[in-house]
Amino acid sequence: MRTEEPRTVRLTDYRPPDWLIDTVELDFSLDAAATKVRAKLQLKPNSTGTPAPLVLDGDDLKLVSLALDGQPLPAASFVATPDKLTIAQPPHRPFQLEIETVVDPAANSKLMGLYKAGATYCTQCEAEGFRRITYFLDRPDVMAVYTTRIEAETSEAPILLANGNLVAQGEVPGTTRHFAVWHDPFKKPCYLFALVGGKLARVADSFTTMSGRQVALHIYVEPGKEERALYAMDSLKRAMRWDEEAFGREYDLDIFMIVAVSAFNMGAMENKGLNIFNDKYVLASAATATDADFAHIEAVIAHEYFHNWTGDRITCRDWFQLCLKEGLTVFRDQEFSADQRSRAVERIGDVRTLRSHQFVEDAGPLAHPVRPALYHEINNFYTTTVYDKGGEVVRMIKALLGPALFRQGMDLYFTRHDGEAATVEQFVQCFADVSRSDFSQFMRWYTQAGTPEVAVTTHYDADAKTYRLDIAQSVPPTPGQPTKQPMVIPLALGLVGKNGDLPLALRDRPLERGIVELTQPNQSFVFTGVAERPIPSLNRGFSAPIKLKLPIEAGDLRFLAAQDSDPFNRWQAVQSLAMSLLTANVATLRRGGTPREDAGLMDALAAILADARLEPAFVALVLTPPSEADIAREIGHEVDPDAVFTARRSLRAATGARLGAALGETHERMRTSAPYQPDAQSAGRRALQNVCLDLLAATRADEAIGRADAQYESADNMTDRMAALETLSQHDRPERARALEDFYRRYAGDPLIIDKWLALQAAIPEPATLERVRALTAHPAFSMANPNRVRSLIGSFALVNHTQFNRVDGAGYEFVADLMLALDSKNPQVAARIMGAFRSWRALEPLRRERAAATLRRVASVPTISRDLHDIVARTLADN
């Protein structure tokens, strides 16, 4: 017997709730093993239709008492099980239901509902965690006004927080306990409910909104870590200002709070007025965090804050609409980061992530549309497709309409749907209305899975001075979707001549914003007045999340790398040169040959490295070859991860050897004696410095290893120390062992830093790594009960270390599967997430494919696995 029943939830089965809840009064009496929860729900029938039974959701609940309009309900008139409370014949009129339950936060290892993260009580209710606190209509279209009273031992939890504004607090007379009452005037779904109780230190600041209201800003962290929350506070204030300027959105409560907790299943949660964060996305200082950590903190703080309007004020009607809040908010946080930092660098970074994760998901058995049509377990749909491709879809709406109309559409969305639980259709309709255009074909971006392929051929007619693009689009089959309809694709482009961009005119009509709109399977575009044979620069800025197939000569790519006015496509041109070399070398290696070098690619890299006008962060990205995941996806089938790794390593070594002098000089020039600053420019210098270091060390020259060793020792910030350690970790030499030991000694008391140490060792591309990781699972710094530790060690091994997870003997698969089976009974969400590492198994060469399938079948056959894990494994194995 499976502990949880399999279930299938379909979008087409949606119907409005029979009952609504106007107000919720909650009263918590916090206790580690037995917290009492009293809930008073003001219910009313949703329509005047036939009376419906009242069925409230539960999960692992114990009912203590139940009363209707103040009268205890006779046992015969209801049925309470751990996962359901049914009143077959409730009165067909508004009434009050009082429910008392008791929950055990200390034993809650799923980290859903109310649980203890170390000494801190906290909650996580999205998607379906509120039903682990009390019986409720746990669906996002039931929105209510909440008042929350929390009571606790003053010594155990001096800080008591919930959503909204603080309305009362005090001692409980005659006891050692105290209480606080919070009221949230904004209607919200229960997944946005939050509560925190504990011994926490507060960092306080304030923000004056555009209409002049004062908002108190409080960030709560473990005592002693206050200094490490200052960057998060600064990011929050910048995000609040940006949302006013870019979207006209003002904050609405008197207080905004962020709490950092050490045990959290995800990144962070946008609970109304009380965001709860994985502490890795709050805590940072020069000595403890890398530039990437700072950038992530800025982005995640902004993301959760932006949800106040896109998620909280306007929420989702049902969980199929998850991208309505997530895709849109990812788009908003990407735009924020682009405005705070370098737009080109941010865009390239976002696209690298998209290709290495979302494109890979879209090409495998877990592919699903941005808005799925069915699910078995919603926890498994917090995916890169919903988030990142969902963000790309919003970006395309902006590309199609232009910034002014896009803003009008967003404004209309905010006014039309404020306080509602909305759908993707309602969101898109706002843009259709302001632009008076038809978005019905565009909706396929929400319903069709798979990465569209766009094949382009070009024809220049020197006599007629015309240039023609013949473009064919197709979307590959994905699970459950064998055939696809053509998409609406905004393709931004330029025609680059000897002296820069040529004017763009289609039949003598200027091309608006440089974008052609693809809508048909096959289309031709004829540009007129083209005075010379141009080089096409297509999908500029990555205007659409597509795979572009354009036969283009290496010489033309080198020209674009040097001359394209679109920085994204300058970077892309070098990536394309590198990708064709890498895929050719993978094939050569598999035949037993030796990888070749590409002098043209080296020339392009050398030119960019020598160009002092370019931002260092951009140069660093150009020098970074495509990721192993990206190369494997490009090859697509019969993938041998060892050959992929070797091809990539040999390109890095060749770059280090050919450009050694320039790399060494740049490594020196980018270093600075100025005190550490986390800003984008300083981070860009360090990024370039550290890419140079890594390429130099790829040659395995003693001088280069010595350089990394020296940087490790002398670094005055975590970015440089970590980068040096990462470089050393790739080389099996005594310097590595020494540095790893030293790193542990320095930072043993700091779990977030030790996570980096665990992740780094798990990613070492050597056969001995499996034994190293196995040994680290017994290390005192590791714990299966903490998601950050598990993700750092096991997640890094499974998702980052392509050669060792995909060991040809299958031991990597077996190791990860065994651990995830052990974790599953305690924390199924995290176990299912890490098992997603198997998602590309069908693209592997036959030996590994067979081993991966055998492991997956073994996991699937365990009768007691959770719904989360079963869903992932079953879909990964499915044939369609």
Ligand SMILES: [Zn+2]
């Ligand atoms: Zn989000």
